[in-house]
Amino acid sequence: MKSQLLASPGQRVGTSPGQPPAPERRNSAKGRFAAQHRRRMFRTDMLTVALWASLAAALALWLADGGMSSVGNLTQAVTAIGILAGLAGMDLVFLMLLLAARLPFVDGAVGHDRALEFHRKLGKPALYLLLAHGLLVATGYGMAEGLNPVSEAVSLWVLVPDMWLAFVSMALFIAVVVTSLVAVRRRFPYEFWYFVHLLTYLAVAVALPHQFSVGGLFAEGTWQRWYWLLLYIGTGSALAWFRIAQPVLATYRHQLTVRRVVPLAPGVFSIEMSGLRLNKLSGNGGRFFVWRFLAPGMWWQAHPFSLSAEPIMPPSGTSYGRPAQQPTLRITVRNLGAGSARLASLKPGTKVAIEGPYGVFSTAARSREHVVMIGAGIGITPLRALLESTPFAPGQATVLLRGSSKEELFLGDEILELCRKRGATLFHLTGPRSGNPQSAWLPASAGTSRLRDFVPAITDADVYICGPSTWARQVLAEAKRSGVREEQLHYERFDW
Numbered sequence: 001m002k003s004q005l006l007a008s009p010g011q012r013v014g015t016s017p018g019q020p021p022a023p024e025r026r027n028s029a030k031g032r033f034a035a036q037h038r039r040r041m042f043r044t045d046m047l048t049v050a051l052w053a054s055l056a057a058a059l060a061l062w063l064a065d066g067g068m069s070s071v072g073n074l075t076q077a078v079t080a081i082g083i084l085a086g087l088a089g090m091d092l093v094f095l096m097l098l099l100a101a102r103l104p105f106v107d108g109a110v111g112h113d114r115a116l117e118f119h120r121k122l123g124k125p126a127l128y129l130l131l132a133h134g135l136l137v138a139t140g141y142g143m144a145e146g147l148n149p150v151s152e153a154v155s156l157w158v159l160v161p162d163m164w165l166a167f168v169s170m171a172l173f174i175a176v177v178v179t180s181l182v183a184v185r186r187r188f189p190y191e192f193w194y195f196v197h198l199l200t201y202l203a204v205a206v207a208l209p210h211q212f213s214v215g216g217l218f219a220e221g222t223w224q225r226w227y228w229l230l231l232y233i234g235t236g237s238a239l240a241w242f243r244i245a246q247p248v249l250a251t252y253r254h255q256l257t258v259r260r261v262v263p264l265a266p267g268v269f270s271i272e273m274s275g276l277r278l279n280k281l282s283g284n285g286g287r288f289f290v291w292r293f294l295a296p297g298m299w300w301q302a303h304p305f306s307l308s309a310e311p312i313m314p315p316s317g318t319s320y321g322r323p324a325q326q327p328t329l330r331i332t333v334r335n336l337g338a339g340s341a342r343l344a345s346l347k348p349g350t351k352v353a354i355e356g357p358y359g360v361f362s363t364a365a366r367s368r369e370h371v372v373m374i375g376a377g378i379g380i381t382p383l384r385a386l387l388e389s390t391p392f393a394p395g396q397a398t399v400l401l402r403g404s405s406k407e408e409l410f411l412g413d414e415i416l417e418l419c420r421k422r423g424a425t426l427f428h429l430t431g432p433r434s435g436n437p438q439s440a441w442l443p444a445s446a447g448t449s450r451l452r453d454f455v456p457a458i459t460d461a462d463v464y465i466c467g468p469s470t471w472a473r474q475v476l477a478e479a480k481r482s483g484v485r486e487e488q489l490h491y492e493r494f495d496w
Contacts, residue, residue, distance in 0.1 A: 033462075037367035037487070040360075043109035051095060058091035059084055061224045065217050075143040082136030083217070089129030090211075093173075093204060094235050096122045101238045102358060111360035112288075113492040120180065127177045134170055162209035172203035201239070208232060247290075247355040253277060256352035258293070259328055261344060265407055267335035268378065269344050270308065272328045273352055278311040281329065281357070285310055285389030286382045286464070289356035291331070293346055299353075301339050306361070308332035308381035308411060310388045332410060334378035361464065361492040363390045368462045368488060372455050374475055376402035376441075376467030377410070383466055384411045387418050394423025398455045402429040402441065402467065427454055438481075441474040451475075452482045459483040465491040 062083055071080050099106060099119040106115050135149060142152030156163045179188070179196045211228065212218045218225040256275040263269045288306035292299055309330040335341040361382060371392050375383040380401055387399060399419060403409045409428060419426040431443035439449030452458050463484055465475050472491055479489055 033366045033368060036364070040109060040365070041487075043105065047106065047109055054095060055088060055091055057227075058087040061227065062087060062217060065222070065224060075140055078136055078143065079140030082133050082138075082140055083215070085129045085136060086133030089126050089133055090207065091231075092122050092126035092129065093200075094231050096126060097200070097204070097235050098238060101235075102242045102355075103238060104242075107358055108360065108364060111365075111492050112358040123177050123180055127173055130170060130173055134166070160210075160214060162213045165206045166210040169203045169207035172199045172206070176200050176203065204232075204235075247353065250355065251353040254281070254354060256329065256354055258346050258348055258350040258352060260348055261346050263344075264332065264410060267341075268332065268410055270330055270332045271343065271346060272330050274328050275352075278327050278329055281307075281311050284357040284362060285385035285387070286361040286363075287357035287359045288361070288382070289331075289354055289358070292353040293343065294351040294353060295346060298342060298346075302355075303333075303339065303343070304358075305331040305333060306359075306382035307357075307385045309385055309414075332378065332381040334410075336378075359492050361466070361490055362386065365464075365490045366390065366462050368460055369393070370396045370457055370461035372398045372400070372458060372461045372463045374400045374402070374463065374465050374467075376471050377408060379467030379472070380410050380412075380415070383464065384415050384418070386464060387415060387422070387424065392422070392424070395425075397422070397424035398427070398461075399424055400427045400429055400454060402443075402471070404430065404432070406430055438478065441471050441478065449478075450482065451478045459485075462488050462490060465489070 062080075067080060067083070071077050096119050099115045099122075102112065110118075134153075138149040138153045138156065141147075141156070142149050145152065145155075147155065153167075157167060176197055176199055179193055212225065218228055254275040254277055256273045259272045259274045261269055261271055285307060288304050291303045291305055292301065293303075307330065311327060311329045333340050333343055335344070363386075369392065371390060373383040373387060375381075380403075383399065383401075387397070397419075399415060401409045401412060401415065406412065406428065409415075409430065412428070416426060418424070429443050429446060431445045433440055434442050434444045434446065434449070436449055439446070442449065448454075455461065458479070459482065461484075463479050465472050465479070467475070476489060476491060480486075
């Protein structure tokens with residue numbers, strides 16, 4: 001197979017077109033990815049329907065209990081609106097928790113990144129509805145008793161059983177939402193934010209008693225009470241199984257142990273792990289896991305890193321650019337903070353807890369037979385695993401790697417070897433960035449500002465993008481200018 005190295009940045013580094021795929025094989029691949037895409041879009045539509053149906057069902061609880069018949073004056077209307085706001089707000093909280101529960105159905109449909117993005121977007125509406133619930137109910141009750149809202153709130157706290165728990169729940173919800181705001185969150189370390197975020201579960205738990213003991217909507221023997229209980233039980237069970245039980249089982253099943261830490265460049269290193277049944281983790285190239293290295297002072301820190309290589313060695317003894325060795329699992333880490341820097345000092349034999357895999361930055365997101373992979377910095381490493389595992393025929397894949405210098409093209413030699421063996425075209429985009437805002441994701445020496453110049457068939461390809469967020473947004477914008485549809489763009493942040 002022919003391969004060529006060129007000194008000029010932004011030029012083709014290697015290509016191995018091989019033989020064009022047979023028409024029947026090409027059509028088969030196209031049909032498979034198209035069918036896979038349709039199934040994924042169907043699941044996404046089902047999630048959208050389920051979200052709105054859940055919200056409608058929460059409001060229907062009050063209507064089915066004859067709520068409208070109880071509204072005869074302004075006082076009753078204010079109280080009724082407050083009750084509806086509370087039902088809708090709590091339903092949004094349940095949805096937020098389920099989006100963060102890492103349910104396989106949700107993760108396979110929209111991916112971990114988009115699920116958490118929607119989770120965050122629901123935070124403010126949920127809080128506003130719960131605040132409106134408290135204010136309107138206190139106002140409505142106060143109007144009926146001739147008290148102002150503050151006096152009524154004090155009266156409810158003192159005289160009504162379990163109502164003080166509702167005030168505690170509200171305070172916890174406010175703390176969680178406020179600390180989730182970007183401007184506030186950046187002022188605190190991740191560990192502080194994570195601890196405060198756990199208060200969401202406590203807030204939901206302490207909100208339960210007053211919902212059942214105050215008012216008649218959830219009175220004993222009513223189907224509304226059983227529906228609301230099932231929401232609590234179902235949400236809690238999903239969180240317990242997918243966030244606690246499954247990770248514990250996966251850790252026990254695979255018995256991962258650090259084998260060695262391999263320096264690659266200043267501040268960049270690979271962690272290789274051995275374990276049991278690693279074949280069960282194969283085919284996940286590009287997806288990420290959450291790792292906890294059970295060493296003193298590190299066990300409580302969770303690190304979301306994607307695989308940088310498939311765990312099972314290819315058949316026939318070839319290593320695709322890796323030294324021949326026993327099957328291992330590998331991640332590649334860049335020192336971007338105190339937590340990741342400490343991982344360089346891991347000792348062989350350190351036990352590893354694992355969660356995942358998560359996300360749709362993998363073959364599961366494919367909709368086309370052609371594939372384009374664009375990475376920068378440490379974002380190159382998930383592409384290396386994706387390149388190793390995702391199906392494509394010779395000539396159907398293009399890889400673009402961006403770095404300030406060749407040394408920043410991490411795992412570049414392995415990727416070059418993979419491209420040679422699999423028949424993918426590879427471009428090294430090195431050098432200072434371009435001054436043109438529309439081509440800032442490229443080096444100044446690239447001689448072009450268009451993605452289409454590297455990949456003429458870009459409109460009929462799946463495009464995977466991984467790298468620093470600002471750079472990735474520039475690539476996404478250029479891909480859209482080139483005519484790539486939203487469904488063909490795959491970008492997922494491997495973070496929280």
